[in-house]
Amino acid sequence: xxxxxxxxxxxxxxxxxxxxxxxxxxxxxxxxxxxxxxxxxxxxxxxxxxxxxxxxxxxxxxxxxxxxxxxxxxxxxxxxxxxxxxxxxxxxxxxxxxxxxxxxxxxxxxxxxxx
Amino acid sequence: xxxxxxxxxxxxxxxxxxxxxxxxxxxxxxxxxxxxxxxxxxxxxxxxxxxxxxxxxxxxxxxxxxxxxxxxxxxxxxxxxxxxxxxxxxxxxxxxxxxxxxxxxxxxxxxxxxxxxx
Numbered sequence: 001x002x003x004x005x006x007x008x009x010x011x012x013x014x015x016x017x018x019x020x021x022x023x024x025x026x027x028x029x030x031x032x033x034x035x036x037x038x039x040x041x042x043x044x045x046x047x048x049x050x051x052x053x054x055x056x057x058x059x060x061x062x063x064x065x066x067x068x069x070x071x072x073x074x075x076x077x078x079x080x081x082x083x084x085x086x087x088x089x090x091x092x093x094x095x096x097x098x099x100x101x102x103x104x105x106x107x108x109x110x111x112x113x114x115x
Numbered sequence: 116x117x118x119x120x121x122x123x124x125x126x127x128x129x130x131x132x133x134x135x136x137x138x139x140x141x142x143x144x145x146x147x148x149x150x151x152x153x154x155x156x157x158x159x160x161x162x163x164x165x166x167x168x169x170x171x172x173x174x175x176x177x178x179x180x181x182x183x184x185x186x187x188x189x190x191x192x193x194x195x196x197x198x199x200x201x202x203x204x205x206x207x208x209x210x211x212x213x214x215x216x217x218x219x220x221x222x223x224x225x226x227x228x229x230x231x232x233x
Contacts, residue, residue: 042223102210106160
């Protein structure tokens with residue numbers, strides 16, 4: 001079945017450590033996104049990528065980094081520079097441009113907790 | 116700048132009854148898309164319904180329908196015959212259509228928590 005797989009589902013990190021969240025999709029979508037979700041808030045865009053080897057900062061990119069070496073994969077690294085990394089992280093993908101309505105397909109999310 | 120507002124942080128409804136979730140948005144664009152997404156306790160976001168602004172007819176998907184009032188910039192979601200499985204956070208989102216080479220992103224509301232009473 002086509003879809004988006006995020007791993008790990010739960011992750012604990014000590015302060016000062018970098019962690020990488022995995023996101024893989026087999027929907028053949030060009031565009032991929034990382035969102036952060038905090039309680040009582042909507043989704044905030046961290047980074048997005050429209051094509052392999054290219055990505056742009058979203059609204060809250062500080063303390064995060066990404067790579068897009070393959071169409072299927074868009075990993076997110078939460079660095080030690082991120083002041084408040086405890087949150088729920090959602091990865092999504094979509095058809096790029098006029099070929100689609102912009103509907104996002106989401107993974108099941110990763111819950112990161114900093115101890 | 117475009118904004119999306121969901122003024123109801125929480126709503127509750129008796130099972131089998133009808134509930135309406137409100138969403139308003141602000142934009143100067145004439146062509147755009149509006150979405151309602153559902154996020155159940157499992158946390159995976161699922162598209163509920165989509166509306167293209169150029170279409171006057173309100174979108175419907177089984178028990179879910181929208182009341183799209185373009186002039187008022189309002190996009191409410193009506194859930195008929197509410198079921199226990201409808202309990203979730205519901206998010207309203209907005210997007211403008213852009214050319215192939217441009218980027219685009221969704222503008223999200225803060226969400227409404229829907230509680231279904233058995």
